[in-house]
Amino acid sequence: MAADTATDAVATPVTSPEEAAPEEAGPKKAAPEEAGPKKAGEPRPEAGNGEGKPPPPKRRRGWRELLPTAALTIVPFAVTLTVMLIDIGKRQLWRDENATWWAASLPTGDLRKLADTVDAVLYPYYLFLHWWIGLFGDSETALRMPSAIFMALAAAVVALIGRRLFDAPTGLVAGLLMPAVPVISRYGQEARPYAMALLASVTAVLLLLRALERPSAWRWAAYAIAVLWIGYSHVVALMGLAAHLIAVVPAVRRATGRDRWWIVAGWPVAVLAAGLTALPLILDGDRQSAQISWIPNTTWARVHAFPGEMFLSPAVGGFFLALGFAAMTLLALSDSRRQRWIAAFLAFWAVLPPVLAYYTFHEFHFFLPRYLLFTVPAWVLLGAYAIRRLATPTGLARILAVTLVAGGALTFAGWDHQTAMRTDQAEEEYAFRDAAGYIAQWERPGDGIIFSGYDFLHRGFRYEWRHQPLAEQPREVLVAQPPGTEWSWVHPPCRDTAACLADGPPRIWLVSSDPSGWPTSPLPSSQQPDVDARYKWVSKTVFHRLWVTELERRPGQ
Structure with missing residues (x-):
């Protein structure tokens, strides 16, 4: 098969895409060895070898030959990781991250029971983080560090994809643009699986391009593992496989002989093997699909706001959409067949998943920007190609200068969102x-606590009190807590309020996410009369979206 991508060892020379694919520049005469049938076992002449001589024997690549690849990956990795680490532990855990900590802190047996009830598709991530917490602790920084590393690795992989699709400078531009996108920082600093799903998605793309370049059993096996990793990270990201097919079809057409059969058989077998392995998880997730029924309906207002929400900045989203569609147009109108399939591949990667999510919303409820984070690298690659074209005539200094200007403009446009x-x-x-x-x-030994409003307020407080022994924390008084458990993942409410308050504590802290009316009015109607009869209001303190009310037991109660 004629090589259509860059090698791993040496950066692609800075040439136009047409020069990188000479087989499409026009008809050429066959070399003497190519004029007739080749003998079995005879080595194929190297692409572009005008004399038709067999290539020199393969040799082990030296460290000097790996330097271009190392530079291409290390620089985006280092820059992205640096940006991800800025104030990574400053923000408190938000509700979904509290759910992550709560699940990952469970014993593995209880975690398995949890996955049988809710969050089955997140079980692999929770299990990974359970192991991570055992090694590095559960501070905000520790919980978010895997996502920061995943996102930095993704930037390095995007740079390699850019080199394979276009050239090394384009790959470098793409890798350096990644941390300038606000949504990359957001989910690179969040204890949720989206950064891992993005890394799995771009890794699968890179391994696919490698397998199409020189197909073999080992390369298809590596690709199958990457596809399985996508499914285990976030099943929604499997929609990206449609773009993979767009890359496979022209590769089959270009390949000959044994390589063609390796591609024809290898890709479907790899996808089928990965899909069957992930199928139990996918079926469990489908059974629990009611969990995401809260996602708002696909109104025109949501569609209109989608690009800005996808990039977490309307200005940055507009930048990439404008450059991206311009790049798609340039590639699609090119005389180069290779550039046309690249246009189709990136279009299917960037555009098709949101379109599918929109038209299948009432069945799957996937039309949510963070669920489609895996499409952002496609837009970044298109933007990098457009910037690379603006940097002609070629020159490393010019390319870096244009990249710095673009990255600075993106940083400025998304600065408020980044902060x-x-x-x-x-x-x-x-x-x-x-x-x-x-x-x-202000608490005293023996205090009680009631959480009202948002069903999982207790998770946020338990995380903030995680270093305080449970016996020293206020005890929940309107929860039917199983004896001997620190906190129940079911968290059932007390059915008989009077009985639960019969031996209630002398003081109760009422924490409500619905601060309206009388301090006890956010309580369920079945609980409020009994609480009012036994406790009086002492003080009320207002926090952002929370009321904390101090209640004392009435005399004689």
Whole structure:
């Protein structure tokens, strides 16, 4: 098969895409050895070898030959990781991250029971983080560090994809643009599986391109593992496989002989093997699909806001959409067949998943920007190609200068979003940290606590009090807590309020996410009369989206 991508060892020379694919520049005469049938076992002449001589024997690549690849990957990795680490532990955990900590902190047996009930598709990530917490602890920084590393690795892989699709400078531009995108920083600093799914997606693309270049059993096996990793990270990202097919079809047409059969058989077998392995997880997730029924309907307002929400900045989203569609047009109108399939491949990767999510919303509820984060690298690659074209005539200094200007413009355009996402403004979150600190400052032994409103307020407070022994924390008084358990993942409410308050504590902290009316009015109607009859209001403190009310038992109660 004629090589159509760059090798791993040496950066692609800075040439136009047409020069990188000479077989498409026009008809050429066959070399003497190519004029007739080749004998069995005879080595194929190297692409572009005008004399038709067999290539020299393969030799082990030396460290000097690996330097270009190392530079191409290390620089985006280092820059992205540096950006991800800025204030990574400053923001408190938000609700979904509290759910991550809560699940990953369970014993593995209880975690398995949890996955049988909810969050089955997140079980592999929770299990990984359970192991991670055992090694590195559960601080905000520790919980988010895997996502930061995943995102930095993804930037390096995007650079390699850019080199294979276009050339090394384009890959470098793409890798360096990644950390300038606000959504990359957001999910590179979040204890959720989206960064891991993005890394798995770009890794699968890179391994696919390698397998199509020189197909073999080992390369298809590596690709199958990457596809399985996608499914185990976030099943929604499997929609990206449609773009993979767009890369496979022209590769089959270009390949000959044994290589063609390796591609024709290898890709479907790899996808089928990965799909069957991930199928139990996918079926469990489908059974629990009611969990994501809260996602808002696909109104025109949501569609209109989608690009800005996808990049977490309307200005940055507009930048990449404008450059991206311009790049798609240039590639699609090119005389080069290779550039046309690249246009189709990146279009299917960037555009098709959101379109599918939109038209299948009432069945699957996938039309949510963070679920489609894996499409962002395609837009970055298209933007990098457009920037690379603007940097002609070729020159490394010119390319770096244009990249710095583009990256600076993106940073400026998304600056407010970059800074806001490193604070609690990121999700307009409940003030868990402040409210929990206030209660910890004023609590006394024997205090009780009631959480009202949002069903999982207790998770945020338990995380903030995680270093305080459970016996020293306020005890929940309106929860039917199983004896001997620190906290129940079911968290059932008390059915008989009067009985639960019969031997209630002398003081109760009422924490509500619905601060309206009388301090006890956010309580369920079945609980409020009994609480009012036994406790009086002493003080009320307002935090962001939370009320903390101090209640004392009435005399004689």
